[in-house]
Amino acid sequence: MSVLLIAEVLEGQLNKDSTAKALTAAVQLGDVDVLCASSGCGDAAAELAGLQGVTKVLCANDAAYEHAVAEPMAALVVSLAEKYEHIVFPATTSGKNIAPRVAALLDVMVISEVMEVKGANEFVRPIYAGNAIQTVTTADAKKVMTIRTASFDNAADGGSAAIEEIAAVACDTPVAWVSNEVQKSDRPELTSSSVIVSGGRGVGSEEDFKLIETLADKLGAAIGASRAAVDAGFAPNDQQVGQTGKIVAPQLYIAVGISGAIQHLAGMKDSKVIVAINKDEDAPIFQVADYGLVADLFDAVPEMTAALE
Amino acid sequence: MKILVPVKRVIDYSVKARVKSDQSGVELNNVKMSINPFDEIAVEEAIRMKEAGTASEIVVVSIGVEKSQETLRTALAMGADRAILIKAADTVDTDIEPLAIAKLLAKVTEEEAPGMVILGKQAIDNDMNATGQMLSALLGWSQITYASKITVDGDTLNVTREVDAGLQNITAKLPAVITADLRLNEPRYVKLPNIMKAKKKPMDIKTPEDYGVDVSPRLTITSVVEPPARAAGIKVESVTELLDKLKNEAGVLS
Numbered sequence: 282m283s284v285l286l287i288a289e290v291l292e293g294q295l296n297k298d299s300t301a302k303a304l305t306a307a308v309q310l311g312d313v314d315v316l317c318a319s320s321g322c323g324d325a326a327a328e329l330a331g332l333q334g335v336t337k338v339l340c341a342n343d344a345a346y347e348h349a350v351a352e353p354m355a356a357l358v359v360s361l362a363e364k365y366e367h368i369v370f371p372a373t374t375s376g377k378n379i380a381p382r383v384a385a386l387l388d389v390m391v392i393s394e395v396m397e398v399k400g401a402n403e404f405v406r407p408i409y410a411g412n413a414i415q416t417v418t419t420a421d422a423k424k425v426m427t428i429r430t431a432s433f434d435n436a437a438d439g440g441s442a443a444i445e446e447i448a449a450v451a452c453d454t455p456v457a458w459v460s461n462e463v464q465k466s467d468r469p470e471l472t473s474s475s476v477i478v479s480g481g482r483g484v485g486s487e488e489d490f491k492l493i494e495t496l497a498d499k500l501g502a503a504i505g506a507s508r509a510a511v512d513a514g515f516a517p518n519d520q521q522v523g524q525t526g527k528i529v530a531p532q533l534y535i536a537v538g539i540s541g542a543i544q545h546l547a548g549m550k551d552s553k554v555i556v557a558i559n560k561d562e563d564a565p566i567f568q569v570a571d572y573g574l575v576a577d578l579f580d581a582v583p584e585m586t587a588a589l590e
Numbered sequence: 591m592k593i594l595v596p597v598k599r600v601i602d603y604s605v606k607a608r609v610k611s612d613q614s615g616v617e618l619n620n621v622k623m624s625i626n627p628f629d630e631i632a633v634e635e636a637i638r639m640k641e642a643g644t645a646s647e648i649v650v651v652s653i654g655v656e657k658s659q660e661t662l663r664t665a666l667a668m669g670a671d672r673a674i675l676i677k678a679a680d681t682v683d684t685d686i687e688p689l690a691i692a693k694l695l696a697k698v699t700e701e702e703a704p705g706m707v708i709l710g711k712q713a714i715d716n717d718m719n720a721t722g723q724m725l726s727a728l729l730g731w732s733q734i735t736y737a738s739k740i741t742v743d744g745d746t747l748n749v750t751r752e753v754d755a756g757l758q759n760i761t762a763k764l765p766a767v768i769t770a771d772l773r774l775n776e777p778r779y780v781k782l783p784n785i786m787k788a789k790k791k792p793m794d795i796k797t798p799e800d801y802g803v804d805v806s807p808r809l810t811i812t813s814v815v816e817p818p819a820r821a822a823g824i825k826v827e828s829v830t831e832l833l834d835k836l837k838n839e840a841g842v843l844s
Contacts, residue, residue, distance in 0.1 A: 377719050403812070
């Protein structure tokens with residue numbers, strides 16, 4: 282039996298990073314066919330065929346799949362499911378939208394955010410926002426799962442898989458895409474940025490949050506915020522990092538004026554390198570920081586920004 | 591329109607989950623439990639729809655241990671009209687899987703015939719992020735996940751969804767299953783008189799057998815452990831030293 286990996290292809294564009302990482306997990310389970318379903322996705326299919334570890338690319342080029350609406354996507358995946366023991370999605374918002382639907386239609390459980398493949402039926406995944414790590418085995422004949430991309434490396438280029446065109450599956454969906462509102466900011470997106478500068482309550486005001494923005498821009502970083510900073514109105518909700526906000530794992534996370542409440546730590550402690558700048562030397566954030574600077578952020582942040590000129 | 595809101599009892603978001611020494615799970619005894627924060631947002635949204643005249647009745651349902659009554663009372667105190675408790679677990683350590691929850695909710699939905707089900711996008715304990723999608727699949731209703739704005743226009747919904755790249759706008763037909771994201775609203779604080787009033791609101795108590803649903807798990811949890819601890823860090827004395835370490839020791843700045 283083999284593996285079906287559902288590539289993330291939106292509006293014809295391949296999300297190569299998350300798909301190539303999910304592929305690294307998928308190849309540990311068997312021979313991998315990749316489903317490339319979108320509209321105008323010929324280039325995406327060619328890119329996928331060039332990834333090492335792909336046996337075959339199934340290309341469903343149809344307007345029904347352009348925006349990866351869950352109903353038609355799940356109907357297509359279910360129509361292909363018979364041949365596969367494992368059905369794998371990257372754990373992006375799109376993958377997490379579709380995978381549980383596929384699982385329910387196949388009457389199996391979904392296994393979300395797999396961070397390690399221990400065997401064909403055994404998987405490791407975070408629970409409690411990463412505060413505990415669970416190993417599960419499944420009794421289901423078909424395994425439907427999403428792969429936590431931060432836990433796997435990218436599959437390499439250099440493959441030459443065959444591409445097979447497949448037909449769309451009829452699906453009368455009650456949901457229709459209207460538009461995307463992509464962030465207008467030139468800054469990187471929070472969950473995929475390699476550097477994040479986050480501000481907490483210590484920043485003091487919405488006005489002073491510009492200090493965070495200036496440093497972030499100098500570093501080409503995304504901007505994050507603690508729940509306390511969001512609740513105080515210093516930063517918008519979509520910048521919230523933490524258990525009920527976004528979970529991030531960048532190469533470098535700089536926490537400025539953040540005390541380190543449990544729910545914030547849950548959202549960022551998988552970062553590769555953590556820097557904490559805080560004037561309270563007893564702040565819990567220092568317990569997870571690789572580099573701690575006990576200093577007034579109003580001195581340290583402008584100094585850091587200036588030093589990066 | 592009637593709205594059904596499923597709610598889950600979970601560890602309070604401010605409490606740190608502690609792994610049990612026998613690796614069987616997370617310690618849930620003598621820990622503060624609360625309504626799952628995303629479900630609380632779903633309850634709030636349903637109440638706002640009722641206040642706006644879009645919804646006529648709000649039924650909340652919880653599936654788990656008997657103490658999930660407390661969670662239902664919280665939702666009733668916020669403004670839900672009545673509650674259904676499905677006693678599916680004898681101990682707090684038994685977590686009913688999303689597939690079984692979705693099957694039970696599908697049965698409740700058939701009985702109650704709501705026009706909409708709103709629930710949290712995920713529970714902050716098992717982080718599966720699955721129940722809403724599964725319920726939508728079982729019912730064949732519109733699937734709308736990660737909603738940050740909902741407007742109802744007759745039998746059409748206009749919804750803004752939070753996706754990785756930003757926001758996505760969709761339209762959908764009722765009936766629908768909607769999962770609530772963090773930005774949908776800010777739940778109200780419950781006032782003491784409402785807590786008193788909530789005690790008098792009706793609550794039905796059922797079991798999975800009443801609905802003919804098998805809730806036995808598909809997954810077996812073989813271990814639950816602490817995540818690897820981060821190596822102890824160091825304190826630096828100055829911005830200059832910090833930047834030097836980031837460039838030359840950690841290699842994360844060029």
